[in-house]
Amino acid sequence: MSSEVKVGKYIVLVDRFYTDTDEWVKIDGNIAIIGITDYAQKKLRDIVGIDLPKVGQKVKLGDVVATVESVKAASDIFSPLSGTIIEVNYTLTEEPEKINKSPYDEGWIFKIQLDDDKEKEKLLTYDKYVDRIKGD
Amino acid sequence: MFETPLLKTEEKFGANIGEFAGWNMPLAFTSYLEEHLAVRKEVAFFDLSHMGRLRVKGKREEMEKLICRSLNTEKGKMIGPTAFLNDNAGFVDDIMTYKVSDDEILIVTNAINREKDIKWITDNSSLNVEDLTFNYVMIAIQGKKIWDYLQKPDLEFLNFQLNTKFLDENVFLLSRSGWTGEDGIEVWATKETAEKIFEKLLNKNIKPAGLIARDSLRQEMGFVLYGEDIDDKTNPIEARYWVFDISKEFIGKEKLVEILKNGVRKIRIGFKLKKGVRTIPRNGYKLKALDTEVGYVTSSTYSPYLSRTIGMGYVNSSHALFGYSLSVVIRDKEYNVKVSDFPLI
Numbered sequence: 388m389s390s391e392v393k394v395g396k397y398i399v400l401v402d403r404f405y406t407d408t409d410e411w412v413k414i415d416g417n418i419a420i421i422g423i424t425d426y427a428q429k430k431l432r433d434i435v436g437i438d439l440p441k442v443g444q445k446v447k448l449g450d451v452v453a454t455v456e457s458v459k460a461a462s463d464i465f466s467p468l469s470g471t472i473i474e475v476n477y478t479l480t481e482e483p484e485k486i487n488k489s490p491y492d493e494g495w496i497f498k499i500q501l502d503d504d505k506e507k508e509k510l511l512t513y514d515k516y517v518d519r520i521k522g523d
Numbered sequence: 524m525f526e527t528p529l530l531k532t533e534e535k536f537g538a539n540i541g542e543f544a545g546w547n548m549p550l551a552f553t554s555y556l557e558e559h560l561a562v563r564k565e566v567a568f569f570d571l572s573h574m575g576r577l578r579v580k581g582k583r584e585e586m587e588k589l590i591c592r593s594l595n596t597e598k599g600k601m602i603g604p605t606a607f608l609n610d611n612a613g614f615v616d617d618i619m620t621y622k623v624s625d626d627e628i629l630i631v632t633n634a635i636n637r638e639k640d641i642k643w644i645t646d647n648s649s650l651n652v653e654d655l656t657f658n659y660v661m662i663a664i665q666g667k668k669i670w671d672y673l674q675k676p677d678l679e680f681l682n683f684q685l686n687t688k689f690l691d692e693n694v695f696l697l698s699r700s701g702w703t704g705e706d707g708i709e710v711w712a713t714k715e716t717a718e719k720i721f722e723k724l725l726n727k728n729i730k731p732a733g734l735i736a737r738d739s740l741r742q743e744m745g746f747v748l749y750g751e752d753i754d755d756k757t758n759p760i761e762a763r764y765w766v767f768d769i770s771k772e773f774i775g776k777e778k779l780v781e782i783l784k785n786g787v788r789k790i791r792i793g794f795k796l797k798k799g800v801r802t803i804p805r806n807g808y809k810l811k812a813l814d815t816e817v818g819y820v821t822s823s824t825y826s827p828y829l830s831r832t833i834g835m836g837y838v839n840s841s842h843a844l845f846g847y848s849l850s851v852v853i854r855d856k857e858y859n860v861k862v863s864d865f866p867l868i
Contacts, residue, residue, distance in 0.1 A: 432539065433555050435825035436801025438854065454854060456802050458555065458735055458824050483801060
């Protein structure tokens with residue numbers, strides 16, 4: 388398990404990048420794995436469903452690629468980077484609660500092959516994300 | 524914003540606190556799915572301190588004029604659910620009534636309607652209203668197997684006692700009642716006593732549940748929530764909410780009789796989405812028969828007991844086709860919505 392920071396009751400992982408819309412991004416070469424943060428899943432509470440993107444779909448930074456359904460609301464998941472979706476976590480269709488139970492691991496949502504290596508510079512580092520959710 | 528007197532205790536116990544009807548309340552402790560199933564299969568308890576609680580004193584005739592059900596019952600009995608209606612037979616509020624004596628009743632109101640109800644009672648009668656909401660915490664213990672965990676009180680369903688004991692603590696009110704469809708008891712007690720009861724329930728292996736679970740439990744039963752499923756423009760006939768005695772006089776009765784004679788244009792129905800469809804239509808989403816809009820959704824949730832999405836709404840009475848599947852569009856996709864009667868479980 389990678390090292391983590393606790394902000395109140397929320398966990399932030401050091402080895403990830405983040406977005407203002409509470410997605411996390413794990414970069415591995417030119418592949419990015421994306422999910423939602425512990426903060427996001429706790430705010431959404433019980434997740435009961437998810438609309439997933441399609442493999443092969445081209446996405447641009449900021450596109451809505453998935454929608455998470457909780458009893459509270461339906462929330463859009465935005466692509467933090469541009470590229471092609473190469474893998475989707477289909478197990479979430481049957482067990483969307485994995486996002487609540489394991490947001491950074493089993494609850495990953497999709498993988499993108501990146502178009503632009505420089506785009507990731509726009510992502511938040513973990514310490515910036517910690518600042519963002521601090522005090523909430 | 525108000526907050527439950529038990530907030531600190533509940534936060535220590537991991538409560539996810541959120542706003543409901545102007546109150547900071549525990550929405551969940553672990554997951555609403557688990558808490559919901561605990562009630563359906565075993566037992567759990569809820570903090571309902573947001574519910575308005577009023578003591579109303581005065582002439583019985585005046586009370587009868589306000590309340591749609593007859594108060595002609597023994598002391599110590601609960602009457603309800605019943606309602607206050609406006610002149611158009613729309614709901615001012617749906618309430619539970621407790622008959623203390625011929626000149627005293629207690630009323631539980633919806634949290635959002637507490638102040639409105641006090642004003643409405645005062646405007647429409649010379650009754651004396653005392654707001655007890657902030658004097659007592661209200662705890663509901665509910666569950667299929669509740670009596671495996673607690674000693675059964677000497678109370679029939681919908682009966683109550685005042686100034687009695689619960690778990691060896693002095694409580695103001697103890698009733699055999701609830702809003703989950705399971706057997707249970709509800710207690711009104713001071714903050715200090717309620718904290719002791721909280722501890723004692725934990726020691727009996729009864730865990731707390733939050734308001735999200737209460738919402739999904741009531742939806743399975745087809746119980747309405749004021750502000751979502753009924754409001755001041757909805758009447759009890761179209762809501763199929765049998766809160767009145769048509770043989771007595773009360774505000775709104777004249778209109779109610781007229782509605783009964785003429786029939787209603789829309790009626791409240793329950794619905795179920797197909798198993799495996801993991802999505803929830805929200806309040807206001809349209810229900811369609813083929814391409815024709817015939818109704819709308821008022822409440823919906825995912826039922827952990829049925830493992831499917833359920834809910835309720837209104838359809839034109841021409842389309843109250845129980846067993847038929849209407850459709851609802853959620854994010855550009857169409858889903859089947861099977862019209863079902865209550866309870867949905």
